Amino acid sequence: MHIRLVAPGLFWPTSPLSTTSIPGLDSVELPSLAWLLARSHETGQTEADAARAFSRALALDAGAAALRAAGEPGSPCPRPGENWLCADPVNLSFAGEHLVLNPAQALKITQEEAQDLERLMRATLAGHGEFHMASPERGYLRLTTASRIRFAPLIDAAGRPLSYFLPEGEDEREWLRIAGEVEIALHESALNARREESGLPAINRLWFWGQGATPEPAAAPRPLVVADSLSGHGAAKLAGSFALPLARLGEALNSGADELVILIEELEQPVLYSDCEAWLAALLSLEARLFAPLRDVLRRRGVRLEISAPLRAGGPELAIASRRFAFWRRPAPLSRQLIRT
Incomplete structure (x- = not known):
């Protein structure tokens, strides 16, 4: 299985608008996230725009308006070329x-x-x-x-x-x-x-x-999508696929799908507004709901994981790919892994 996780705001950027240290970050219990990052390496730069990064993970090229509009229940779905x-x-x-x-x-x-x-x-x-x-x-x-x-x-x-x-x-x-x-x-x-x-x-x-x-529907194969937002569900619709909520991530991981695309948006706003407390709270919430299931599936099966962390304001754009066999690595302090220059 090939899993692509798009998580804008996963990394805290250093810039004139954001602090270079997060009080209490190294004492926060995020063992699954730390495990994943310890076994990863940087492969390049991702899209600066979260909507573009997510749509391209589904082999689309769509703006945020088309993605969100397509996910609106009871509203007209954007048609190709509009x-x-x-x-x-x-x-x-x-x-x-x-x-x-x-x-x-x-x-x-x-x-x-x-x-x-x-x-x-x-x-x-x-x-x-x-x-x-x-x-x-x-x-x-x-x-x-x-x-x-x-x-x-x-x-x-x-x-x-x-x-x-x-x-x-x-x-x-x-x-x-x-x-x-x-x-x-x-x-x-x-x-x-x-x-x-x-x-x-x-x-x-x-x-x-x-x-x-609005782009033409993506050619097969169409990845399974996990997302809670209108944009996530809309992107899946435009790609000719469908989306499950994050609460059903376990079902998606055990579905037998060859490709899985996950969109996580709750980290983006805290980073853009330099809200350290809200960012840490979101990470702690995602530890059990997202990072732990991903760690478990990487331990059990031959899974390739890529993590894209787009961010527009004041920070790097990162793409991180998991390396299955780097199990000897010990997690570095979270302040070194999650705060990027």
């Missing part, structure tokens, strides 16, 4: 001198408000594509024509000054104009008038990100 954007409702507000982005999770948007937002944005964006809300927190724009621009992922921009994450590319002016049209429509909307009366923050911007064309 260009999609995530278009998530956010709030922009001043924090000191900076305009800061607050994601939808902090806005308490109701289902009725999401329906109102969908009707408003369908009319506003009709000349650029087809807009729909899959949930109160997640919107999509199926573009009429492909965009020649780079958008910052929402996870990067949330809680940070907007000026650092403006779109860049040939169509930059066009998309700044579109963003302006969206802001005017939202500012004048009855939706935000009602929210203001209720003391709730305004929905005053859509955050566009995750652009990319």
Whole structure:
């Protein structure tokens, strides 16, 4: 069996934005992860973007919007050749001198408000594509024509000054104009008038990100996928496969599949926001649910394991492949294995 694990945020990067030491890291009990890393060696650099790294592990080339949209229950699945954007409702507000982005999770948007937002944005964006809300927190724009621009992922921009994450590319002016049209429509909307009366923050911007064309389904063989996220399940669908939740990893490891692709996303945000405590908590949770089963299967069977740890902000991009026969190696301290320059 060939197992590919894509785990953005597995390694803590050293950079001006993140600390070079994690208090208590060497005293944390992560024996299975330490065992796996001790028997691994670096083979190169992986994708910087987690969505791209995961889609290419499935022999796809898709943006984050197509992956997430394909995983949405009850929503239209992106078709090959279509260009999609995530278009998530956010709030922009001043924090000191900076305009800061607050994601939808902090806005308490109701289902009725999401329906109102969908009707408003369908009319506003009709000349650029087809807009729909899959949930109160997640919107999509199926573009009429492909965009020649780079958008910052929402996870990067949330809680940070907007000026650092403006779109860049040939169509930059066009998309700044579109963003302006969206802001005017939202500012004048009855939706935000009602929210203001209720003391709730305004929905005053859509955050566009995750652009990319939807690829053709991958050629066989199609790996089995293990993932808990919409993106993981969507990638499996686009690849012509299917996904199991992480809770059923044991079933996947004993399925007889030749290839298995695993996506783990809960480590990424703590690293991007330099939240050491949340990162350690996520590692401890994954020790029993992920790393221990992988260690057991490597001990018992002829399994090849590759670990990709993409990270966009302030750190290395790593690919690590397991070496089955390096069983003599003793694990180094976790501070040496998990903190990378």
